[in-house]
Amino acid sequence: AQSVSQHNHHVILSEAASLELGCNYSYGGTVNLFWYVQYPGQHLQLLLKYFSGDPLVKGIKGFEAEFIKSKFSFNLRKPSVQWSDTAEYFCAVGEGFQKLVFGTGTRLLVSP
């Protein structure tokens, strides 16, 4: 069975700091990986996804993630965070874009 681990439950950063959120997955087959963001009071939105090809994936709002197959990881990064990045971030693995298995989420608080 698929599983996803997000090791950082809460992260607090100052504006302009760099961000890296860890995500490790467990799945034996071909993986499709996603990062979703949930801003306060809003619904989940897709930040980026990896299906195949270049393991460095660029998403919206300056986010990127790197798929490292040997480490079963798909860490999310942003070089310089803004206060508006305060949100909860979910890593997910799925069969195509269906049957998603989510991690427990990481709450990011960016202080101005």
Added chain:
Amino acid sequence: GAVVSQHPSWVICKSGTSVKIECRSLDFQATTMFWYRQFPKQSLMLMATSNEGSKATYEQGVEKDKFLINHASLTLSTLTVTSAHPEDSSFYICSAIVSDYNEQFFGPGTRLTVL
């Protein structure tokens, strides 16, 4: 992007009653929708896959007789929590697949509190 709505956004009910939650795709047709449940401080857990015109596919451990799913049209799926109990209190989220976008679009969620 595509918009998915849910109604109601929150509901409080008495133990033993049934509650219906609607999930609508507002500007597209969705042949497949998903229902998730999120307990406090936990991740979203897939409950079932809802296919228009056919029976829903439930994940292991989800009682299909308790969580009734109906996907009667290409824009509407409903989840009915029957004989609700306090342990059913949770945040229920639906999503819909938009094939052209190759992704799921999520609704805003429905918070159910069973007293």
